[in-house]
Amino acid sequence: MKKLRVVVVSSGLAPQFGGAAVSEASLCAFLSQHADVTVLCRGDAVDGEFVQGFGLNGVVRYQPAEIYEAWRNKAEWVHKILDAADVLHLNGHWRWENYFFARLCKRKGVPYVLHPRGMLLVGHRKTLLKYLFNLLIGKWIVRHASKVIALSQFETRHFDTYGLPARAVQIIPNGIPVNESKQIPIPAHIHLPEKYFLYYGRVEKRKNLVFLVQAFGEYVRAGGSAHLFIMGPVERGYDRTIRAAADAEDVTFRVHLLAPQYDDTRWELVRRSLAVVYPALEEPFGRVPFEAVAVGTVPIIPDRSGSAEYLKWHLPSAVYKHQDRHSLSAALLRAEKGSIGGTPEAREWVKNALDWKRISNAVLDLYREVGAGTA
Template identity: 30%
Template sequence: MKILYVIPFFPPAYAFGGGPRSAFVQARELVKRGHEVTVYTTDARDQYSRIFHGNAAWVEKYISGIRVIYFKNLSLLTVRIFSLFITPTLKAFAEYEVKEFDIIHLHGFRSFQNIIVTQIAQKYNVPYLLQARGTIPRTGPLKTIKALYDIAFGYKLLREASRVIALTSEEAKEYQSIGVPREKIAIIPNGVDLSEYAELPPRGYFRKKFGIPEDKKIILYMGRIHYVKGIDILIKAYAYLLNHLGYKDIVLVVAGPDDGYLKEAKSLAISTGVSKSVIFTGPLYGKDRLSAYVDSDILVLPSRHEGFPRVILEAWACGKPVIASQTKGLMELITEGENGFLFEPENYRQLAEQLSYLLNDSTKASELGKKGKALVENKYSIDKVINQLERIYYDVVKAKKS
């Protein structure tokens, strides 16, 4: 099957969160199964830099057998201010080859690329799926612009999609709230390639690289450094552990790309008096990323809003316990006391108490990590996810032909 993925950012653009990584893992598995996968994306590496330099309108690369077309963004300023990725040369390129694909899979809801590609797809009767990946809610400072997009393009995109994919039952409800019929929605979670976790780096590699003593326990945050991710809540909880509960043997590691909140996070660490034991590593990839999980004692995800985060699956694949905020997306993933702990959003004292409990009970921490790992292996492996996705692809293509 010839499959087209459309997404505004794709590896190595990991600064934009888990979406690029999840789309890549899906595409790579589809290629392994004999499908031809092409990705239309943009040249944004992050909000301030491009993957490629020069005047080329697009660059074609093959990554793990995936054909990737990186279209040049008109300006990174629109990316920073409006999260708008404008690629003027996409239309002419897509007009030439979209008709050759069997099916199109759109990743993300509100994008310039979705508008262009679906217009051409309808012209040539090529079916498409839409997977919003947590982008349906109109949140943040751009909510008015999001509403205007929905009126002009969004509702039409959803109406004319052959199927839409939700990561969770909560996201399925979000689709329904804006008019998508339940029978049109398929729930397919993110998945992890377990082969990437079969041979983990040796313990101590991460500690040595970042100068963390062996007698210090590590609390790990992995993800974008953005206000919505609740890093301030984690820093306050960490400060409470040190300043009020008397802990001296723990280090907080904040690993991830700056998404507009790094300066504030560092200032908070200073003002709470814990900056000397908070390590901001920047983004971690490959062996460094895996070694951070291996050497950590607890992963914390204190988000104010979350869909279906890959980092929890990654931590579980490494056998690590997880504490996360009690948001709707995370409540579907974590069973309280069974494979992790949940705390009330914004409640840093409750988070500190849960951290204290696991730091003092290594048996319970190990039990949570083992149960999380079993859950990933039984339910969230990429094999199982792609089995579901392939069935939908074949059903949609068959229905379109008939």
């Protein structure tokens, strides 16, 4: 069978782009085993070391203006890449050059698949700009895609305002690697208490960390004895907001902010924690809870999330009610007592259902359907 020729437009291939970058890079690496894959990414959104870590060679860096120039029948190198493609895979949404990628595909008869990765939600930040973007070009990008990939059924809630028919949406979750990890020492500068909960990810408003601190305060008042570590890169000075919330709850001595840790140190912190708490709002998937399960740690997650959609069947007592402090506090108490069961079963499910080979094969099948006009 002839190899598919796939062009992937990445929304970012660098650590600061979080889980989306990990998922995009992982998918490209696995797709490359069965297809001819060309990866395009904004020049300022590529980190060479990050890309090399996934074995991605020859990522093509572009400037947004070059895609506009290609639409005006200039920038011949862009035309050369698209003319050779069987399908284009467009990640993210809030990039104006995506409109010109989509227009070029329509002009050339190349089908494109849109993979928004939670980006179709209009809210939290820059709401007016997002509304105008969608009014001018965003909805066109979405509606003219041959297929839109959702990470969960939960994410399809974000599609309501775009007028997409159900047949235009394909649900394919992210892959999660499950590896056996050995216990390692924690760096000397990190002082861990005997018992702690862990959040890791970007430290910003949408991650709902003030709510987490407030629920943690209730947990402490109910007799909980563990600490809370919040680990990750701080955005827009949000650490000050968290410290103020901890002070208001009188738990400053129990809430600790920690710089991002990577590789083995991160996984060891996850493994040693009582549970990983991930309270993010409107999260379509969220790699963090699944990564916790992959190393054998309980995740605590809201019922209104993509992660709960998949994990509630194995970890029902790890799921709390959306924005209910008492419900989250109770889940923290259960985790401290060790009464949240089901982690081994959940880990086995993640290992099988979210295996990257399985996920990449599902994406390849979708490409073939789109190319054949049967999607």
